[in-house]
Amino acid sequence: MVKLTACIVTSALVFMSGVASAEVLNYTESTNSNNQLAIGYPVPIPVDSLTAVDGFRAYDSLHSQHQSLAITHAEVRSSIIGQTHNNRDIYVYRFGDSDNQTNDGLTEPAFLINGTIHAREWQSPEVVTELMEQLTEKKDDQSVVEYLLDNTNIIILPVMNIDGFLQTQRFPTQVTQSPGTNAGSTPGQKFSQPRDGRMRRKNMPNVDEVLSTEGDRLRGVDLNRNGTAFFGVQPGNSDPDSLIYGGVSAQSEPETQALLAAAQLGPRNRLRFYQDTHSFSRVLFVPQPNNSRRNTITNSLAAKFQSTTQAQGANYFPVIDQVGSGIPTTADYFAFTDLIPTWTLEIEPPQGFSGEPNGGAFYGGTGASHSGFIMPDSEIDRTRNQLAPAQILMFYHQAGPAHVKEVRLVNSEGNDVYSATWSGGTSRSLNVAINNTLEGGESYSLYVSFNKPIRVRNTAGNIAQYTGQSVSLSPTVTITGNGGGGNFTRSINATNSSWLNQDVDGFTFSQYHDDAFKVDFTLPTDIPVSTNTGTTDMSINISVQDLAGLELDANPATAVDWSGGAWTNYESSSGQSGITGGTDSSYNIKVSNQNLTLSEPQSSGGGGGSVPWALLVLLGLCGLRRFNPSSH
């Protein structure tokens, strides 16, 4: 009787709930069985720690850390941009000062970083949080980060799919059997396509948080297939049970709507870069809309990102999409809609690289299916630190090319003989406060400052490349003109030690370390002039590459911006607006002809060394004697 009653009650409960149980499976370090799968290393569990650990932090800890950054640092502001299906607040964080203006008075550009769109990709929130942490830790670096905070608006959404992420952390070692399998299936079949628990990818509409519930484990929308661009183009996008189900309509999900709200904080029309942060594969998937200039800039940017990671022992390889094609990812959406550089960053482990094990096998694991989503705890700290500098370089690049702010020439007595500064917003004017006559053969100091830090230093304090980059470290300065004796070009010998991060003989950096250089030189006398009276107009020509290899805006009079997929008002040496920049020749000085060389026209020549210099002067004097009309 007791047994019968129990049976009836149990049957009634099952009937009432209408819920069947899915088999719960476990990932283990080294045990295989009918419901266990060895991955070959300890299976990570979420750790309650606000500070970064050798491992993966629990969502509550990550969220608390984000909130801590926002209340502790004036440079960080939080906003709620929506709620998940299960009514959890989705937070975004803005990094930068509160004035939304650059130091030049222009509206700041904005960058958007999205994290944790797919629940099981635990690498993503860690990498994004590390970026947030470094932006605050280095906020007073007087270098790249301080420049970014002063002049840009960095928007970071660290965890978009909170419901799903929590579900994966609730069951860090457990999943449910793959669709179509049952208790009699082989372990390989059961673990083939696990969909809930640790391997949940989608969001959680009408999904309870009980792992074994059979009826809801396939539910949810792939938030990276819910965009308007290319919506529904993949076969699985319209199948609600599919891993890549795109939802009933584009942007139908509260989480994707929150991402759009995050973009509005840029504001949207100021966005210049978008990254969606995923794992795994160790690549960048780089969308290519039909805009060649945008694609050229984006692909160059991706190569620089790769170089930064290569220099640290990783190799995030850019995989360039076919032009005009795409799938409904958020990276495609922003690429095609906003015409800005975007990509999907797939954090390691690698996948598909010849000669490198895939997924968890990259770390010596068994290579079990889906193990790439389970990065060993011991690898995430290195990964976080490898990717932060690459992302910061992207911001620095997309903040825009540098332009000259100030040019000064000071004579050996410490007096300014030339002083010019650019002022104004989108249209600038060059204010020349002093323009005295210079003398050939006299010593001068040339000081030039820029609107952004141009160089960084290594731990020894020496000028160095930004991680993985290869740019010209030295500024290039020439003096050109035509004194009636023909065109001439003379070089001023600037080196990488010309950059300033402290006071040198009364000259120092402007706002950020190494945003200015000072070079001492002797004004050449071997400049051909047709008369020894009066003055010759000359130009000072300045060329530098910034940390990311961008050339100067050759004409600071029109401020560089971004529109239609490319830079605007970014002039080359010849004054043409384009995407490459060039040499700024805006600085006109007067030099007395008295000490210059009365000679036949010369097209060019070198400056610098003292011995060749003296020889040229001697030759010049000879020429002067030979052709002096009064001697005939």
Next chain:
Amino acid sequence: MKNITMTALYVALGLVAFKSSQAVERGPLLMSEVPSDQVYSESDITAIKSQDVEAHKSTATNSLAQEYQLYIKVKAMVVRGLSDEEISFLNQASRHKATAFQRHPEGPIAVPVFDVASLAKHKLFMADVYHQQKELSPLLNADPASFARMSTATPANTQAAKLLLEGSVPKADGEVSSASISSTMTNLLVDQYKHIDSESSLVLLKALVEATHNYSAAEALLTSKQKSPLKHHFLENLGNYFSDREQEVLLKQLIANESELASQALIKYGQLPLSTLDADLLYTKLADPKLGASSALSIARLFETSPDYDRVINHVKAHQKSRAATANSLLVLKLADTAESKATLQDILDKGYLQFEDMKVEVNTWLN
């Protein structure tokens, strides 16, 4: 025969290790680079996996079926007592190059469907582990110093020793389970592993403490200078092994050391029973620029059972000039996320206890 087998195993492992260290210059395999007859859809893959393995033996006509058959064969191999032929087979399989691919869901790269090579490498490794287990087993009680030295010599030895210490391996002739480790032997091993202080010794200290609940082993593990995820894992489950009082002592030590475990230790500390923990410690740490936020989370969680909003207000009032103390006090109230905590935040704003303008802006954002 045994020697020949083990030689074959070592040669195989050496080849595997060499293979894994090759640098890679090129990018991933693109879909466009893979012959179309080697690319399979999700439904192809599901179909092949759902079939009876035996069926493939006669119908393995495409590369997907062939690879699946090979994968299943490797997976089914029992690593204890592998023959020379089996080691040779695994060695060959460890160099297998994939011939069945699917498209990556996010972009145009080709991903191997089965990773036969990695599975074979792991089988070889585990074969070595089981061999080393036999070597180590007799030493466990007889010669702890040699056991400690050998167990940290190679990854396979460490794994073997760990399995022995965990007692997770079914007993067989000559094998020893953790249950047979005496406390004297445990203490000797703890001393040895403390002295060695390597990643391997941490693995074994953790196995020891999990098996024996030995306090000294836990202390040695958690206070080691080595950084390791194992320490975080262990700390996460500290309550499984020690009394509240023992935990309190260990956690206070970690907090005082300000090690990489300090944030986690502070949060764990707040989870101790109210009768055990010292709330003053948590409030004192609110002024710590590095650990104050962890303390805030810890206090916020305490508020779920015993809120003390007045104490937070008083803390703000008493530390009005300290950015860290003020920010973390506010954070307590934000993370508590109750009607009372919001009212307290509003109160702090209204009564002018908050001196920092940027914090006022952020708190207003929280409240609106």
